[in-house]
Amino acid sequence: MSEINLGVTCDMHVHLRDGAMCQLITPTVRQGGISVAYIMPNLQPPITTIERVVDYKKQLQALAPQTTFLMSFYLSKDLTPELIHEAASIGAIDGVKCYPAGVTTNSSSGVDPNDFSAFYPIFNAMEQEGLVLNLHGEKPSTGENGNDIHVLNAEESFLPALKKLHQDFPNLKIILEHCTTAAAIETIEMINKGITDPAKIKVAATITAHHLYLTIDDWAGNPINFCKPVAKLPKDKRALVSAAISGKPYFFFGSDSAPHPLSNKARHINVCAGVYSQSLAIPYLAQVFEEQDSIDKLKGFVSDFGLQFYGVKKEDLKSLDEAIIFKRKQVVPNSISDGEGIIVAPFKAGDKLDWSVKWASK
Amino acid sequence: MSEINLGVTCDMHVHLRDGAMCQLITPTVRQGGISVAYIMPNLQPPITTIERVVDYKKQLQALAPQTTFLMSFYLSKDLTPELIHEAASIGAIDGVKCYPAGVTTNSSSGVDPNDFSAFYPIFNAMEQEGLVLNLHGEKPSTGENGNDIHVLNAEESFLPALKKLHQDFPNLKIILEHCTTAAAIETIEMINKGITDPAKIKVAATITAHHLYLTIDDWAGNPINFCKPVAKLPKDKRALVSAAISGKPYFFFGSDSAPHPLSNKARHINVCAGVYSQSLAIPYLAQVFEEQDSIDKLKGFVSDFGLQFYGVKKEDLKSLDEAIIFKRKQVVPNSISDGEGIIVAPFKAGDKLDWSVKWASK
Numbered sequence: 001m002s003e004i005n006l007g008v009t010c011d012m013h014v015h016l017r018d019g020a021m022c023q024l025i026t027p028t029v030r031q032g033g034i035s036v037a038y039i040m041p042n043l044q045p046p047i048t049t050i051e052r053v054v055d056y057k058k059q060l061q062a063l064a065p066q067t068t069f070l071m072s073f074y075l076s077k078d079l080t081p082e083l084i085h086e087a088a089s090i091g092a093i094d095g096v097k098c099y100p101a102g103v104t105t106n107s108s109s110g111v112d113p114n115d116f117s118a119f120y121p122i123f124n125a126m127e128q129e130g131l132v133l134n135l136h137g138e139k140p141s142t143g144e145n146g147n148d149i150h151v152l153n154a155e156e157s158f159l160p161a162l163k164k165l166h167q168d169f170p171n172l173k174i175i176l177e178h179c180t181t182a183a184a185i186e187t188i189e190m191i192n193k194g195i196t197d198p199a200k201i202k203v204a205a206t207i208t209a210h211h212l213y214l215t216i217d218d219w220a221g222n223p224i225n226f227c228k229p230v231a232k233l234p235k236d237k238r239a240l241v242s243a244a245i246s247g248k249p250y251f252f253f254g255s256d257s258a259p260h261p262l263s264n265k266a267r268h269i270n271v272c273a274g275v276y277s278q279s280l281a282i283p284y285l286a287q288v289f290e291e292q293d294s295i296d297k298l299k300g301f302v303s304d305f306g307l308q309f310y311g312v313k314k315e316d317l318k319s320l321d322e323a324i325i326f327k328r329k330q331v332v333p334n335s336i337s338d339g340e341g342i343i344v345a346p347f348k349a350g351d352k353l354d355w356s357v358k359w360a361s362k
Numbered sequence: 363m364s365e366i367n368l369g370v371t372c373d374m375h376v377h378l379r380d381g382a383m384c385q386l387i388t389p390t391v392r393q394g395g396i397s398v399a400y401i402m403p404n405l406q407p408p409i410t411t412i413e414r415v416v417d418y419k420k421q422l423q424a425l426a427p428q429t430t431f432l433m434s435f436y437l438s439k440d441l442t443p444e445l446i447h448e449a450a451s452i453g454a455i456d457g458v459k460c461y462p463a464g465v466t467t468n469s470s471s472g473v474d475p476n477d478f479s480a481f482y483p484i485f486n487a488m489e490q491e492g493l494v495l496n497l498h499g500e501k502p503s504t505g506e507n508g509n510d511i512h513v514l515n516a517e518e519s520f521l522p523a524l525k526k527l528h529q530d531f532p533n534l535k536i537i538l539e540h541c542t543t544a545a546a547i548e549t550i551e552m553i554n555k556g557i558t559d560p561a562k563i564k565v566a567a568t569i570t571a572h573h574l575y576l577t578i579d580d581w582a583g584n585p586i587n588f589c590k591p592v593a594k595l596p597k598d599k600r601a602l603v604s605a606a607i608s609g610k611p612y613f614f615f616g617s618d619s620a621p622h623p624l625s626n627k628a629r630h631i632n633v634c635a636g637v638y639s640q641s642l643a644i645p646y647l648a649q650v651f652e653e654q655d656s657i658d659k660l661k662g663f664v665s666d667f668g669l670q671f672y673g674v675k676k677e678d679l680k681s682l683d684e685a686i687i688f689k690r691k692q693v694v695p696n697s698i699s700d701g702e703g704i705i706v707a708p709f710k711a712g713d714k715l716d717w718s719v720k721w722a723s724k
Contacts, residue, residue, distance in 0.1 A: 148595070148596045148597065150578055150579050150595060151578055151579050152514075152578060215512060216512055216513055216514060217513050220581075220592055221585070221588055222630070222631050223629070223631070223633065224630045224631050226583055230582055233512060233514070234512060235510065262630060265630040266628055266629050266630040268585045268707055269586050269707075269711075270583065271583040271584065271585065272583075345630055349631075
């Protein structure tokens, strides 16, 4: 059986929550074949202080000593340029996550994406420090009032704001997180046109595992697949798959694995948005890449490109182990549980996957 | 407080199920302000014999003696032209419902809408008998394979088949049920262009109450609002509202009220499609019509146009009572229940409605 070495893998968009959920989920980063994880700050309340981000990282590290955690602040009015400089100087954070107010889980403290100008001093400080700005790139829905922003066009409607930010901060590293539309892929391509040196990429996009599988029909009537941004149309999915297997260094992996207790997914109203894919992250991806005859492109997508963009240094890694994929079928469990009440249903529960992942010690 | 007399009201698309659900739901037709109800045949197995449709009507009548039930067959290979003629001659049915295979609840016995030709002898018999063909107008989803039919374009993709049917059977009475798109409204308008005599209308459309409220954002994450066809975009909703309040006799009410046990809605996978709106059908509508300053158009939509199209005769009515709406606020209950395990969550559970409905004896 042939094995493929993916090197030091990274997932640049990970939700590990806190409390009992955090204890259950944090060890599954490594189980899913991921070595380096960039951690989202949307706890309740959001992470906006050095003390909290340091403490959170310590908790995570205790739960998963071999996983390297990159940490982030939650963009809000609580941040100051001074705080950004201080946090960067001690290596407390690698970036800042921007949530438009109200679009997804714990985003009520988010910002108005129609006007980022209040945060320009923050972005300026980030640009100086080489920190990454992670954008949840959706305009908040307006329903039938205003300009008809809804879950299908929310991402495309955000793209002008992305372009303006890049224009105003040409040296700020920006990621359009979990992109879901052909329009987003085109915008990232356009911004990077002519760039051949990966070190010169300033605007990149992460792509999740689940958006390589899902379209609107898969979440209509299946809350397990409901996430924000929602999976879009077949043509959008094809654009995402093409980008993921393209070998272009400005498209890399960010699972947006977002666990919720099953009881918050199996509801008739107010289903929590999020797909949990952490425990099988690499096998989900390998399946898609192989179907596209592009398994050779997987290493770039899950290792090289993300590590390069974030500037992760070898000396900062908690482990040099390399992820090895090999052909061994497995069935996605219907749920994972801590045995004490926390139950999470993984993406593609009950389905078969062709690939497994293991670690090679270094 | 002013009262408005809506006359003998009708809901031309009603699911009453069977068993315990039927016992709970059937009396709510009248509670919701509806006198005449056209009943869907998608039981398990589907209703395709005179014996079953007569028996089902008898059950319903016993549960709701004052409600007038119009009955239908389920279009399938079990039907023959002889059966259609016989059923019509004894008044057992008023129409035949066509479900494309696999698009909604209990539609696995449905037909392939890409080719209706196998059913042309049935349609011919129906045309002769003046029976109504009720179309669930959606192409089955194909996902990313084939021609990219998905829940958003499934109805628009069906419209050419509707036009061809009308062309091939110009005297067959056809209803495009529960239409959800601006494209469908435009098609119905186009087909009826120049028709001024309501008796000459051959192709009409029903519109539900819930589609006058919902857009995609309302069912994303809220299975209570998930139905087939799914609610579409804000522009589509506006087109539906415009059609409903237009006073055009080829747009009338069909609630598609489709109750499911709450346990089948509050799931993380395989949520049943259907919105239950029967118990407050008229108050839901009155709210929308008043918001549009069109309460004077409600009577046509919920009474005159549907009765005219179906040719309902006064002597066939079980009651001549007239529905009266009046301004009295009420809160939609969170659920209705038979106290023995059947629980159904109504549309807009917990929300306030401005109107109530009562009956004036005749």
